[in-house]
Each structure stands twice: as structure tokens, then as C-alpha cells.
Amino acid sequence: MSGQKPKVAFFDFTGCEGCQLNKLNFENELLDLLELVDIVEFREAMDGKADYYDIAFIEGGISTPQCIERIHDIRRRCGVMVALGQCAVSGGINAMKNLHPSEWVQEAVYGEDKYLFPSIPAQPVSAIVNVDYEVRGCPMSAPEYLHVFKSLILGRKPEIKDYAVCVECKLKENECVLDKGMFCLGPITRAGCEAICPSNGQYCTGCRGPVSNINRDGAVDMLKKHGYSTEEALKRMKMFNTNEIDKEIKWGR
């Protein structure tokens, strides 16, 4: 990385900014981290601009023509690019709009002003430019984000998990929430959150997206055995991950 301290920037695209807020949930580590880097761009916290970034963190997905221009510009000017949160990683909940005709969605949101706000199908950042690392979750997992951030500062490759939430859940010796009669997407969802929802009486909604090469039909069969219809199972699987689950969607990658 150039210079003495790595230059770090944060950018927001289409998302709710919940991932940026989640960064503030670890005040203890944040101050130490800030000693080690120069934050050169962060719209929510400062006015500055820079020509080059060693690390660019991207929150939010790509859903307008302007997003495409902007992400290319950032990619040209950064060393390492990290997608933060499910909107940036997969399109996130924004991608539910991809299931409907674009004009219908624009009219539902903007009414007669729909033509003032050009919109394209919601896509992951990696559909447009090369992304080096991804921090999944909605919002992103703060511990995983810290791990990636620290690894990059130390010049190490971050370890990104690619096994199911169920594994973390079992390690915590939780009783399976499916066996308790609740819905759960832990068997197909990528670990890294320490199974926080099933560990706290909730079920996994799949906010970190599927593990690599999931057997979608097998997952539906598993949920059917627990009393859910195919339609219900697919609807829930698509909530955060329409682009990854709905293989019929094509958005021009």
C-alpha cells in the first residue's frame, strides 16, 4: 500500500446505510483502527476527497446508470475494493424489484415522476467491476468487517467462511429452530455471523446469502418436509438474495 498509512475511503450506493451505521457499533476497536489508517473520503462523516485509495469500502448495490459510472471511477482509483453488506454483495433486498417489470416498480415508488429517476435492475457491485473481498449480511457482520479491515491493514488475506450457519449454530449447542417448529435458512446460508439469530430465539432469514453451489431444490425439499410450500420457501429464500436464488433473472452481467 502507498505511503505510511493506508488511505481508506467509504462509498455508499443503493442501500439503507445500515451497514455504515453498523460500523459505529464497535467504538472500542474503531479508535484504534483510525490510528492506523487515513480516512480520506467518507460522505457521512467528512467533506474531503482524494485521487487514490488503498482500500475502498462500498456499501449498497448498483441500481441506476449513475451507479455504474461512479463504481468504474472508484475502481480505477483504488487498490483493494471491498463490498460491504448484502446490497453490495448480491443486490440485497433491492433485488426483489428485479422480479417485477421495471416500469411498474418505478411507478409504484415515484408515481407520475417515474421518468425523473432512471433505474436499472439491482445488481451486485461485482457484476460491474472486480471486487476483492465481500463482507456479507444485512446489515454486514461487524466482527467479520473488523477481521477483513485488520487483515488488509496487516497485508494478510482475510479468511472468508464458506460453510453453513448451521455449523456455527451446532457449535453453540443450540437446539435446532426447525425442530422447534420455526422456519430457518441456516442450512443454506453462509456462516460468519456466529449464528446470532438462532442463538437468540430467532430464525435465520438468510441475510448473508447462500453458501457456494447450494442445491436450491434440495433446500426447498428440506423446507417442505417442515411444512412450507415451494412458493413460501422460495419467497423467503429470495428476500435478501433474489439474484442468487432466482436463476431465471438476467441482468446483463
Ligand code: SF4
Ligand atoms: S445490506 Fe442491509 S443494512 Fe446494509 S445497506 Fe443494504 S439494506 Fe441496509
Ligand code: SF4
Ligand atoms: S443467523 Fe441468518 S439472518 Fe441472522 S445474521 Fe446470521 S445469516 Fe443473517
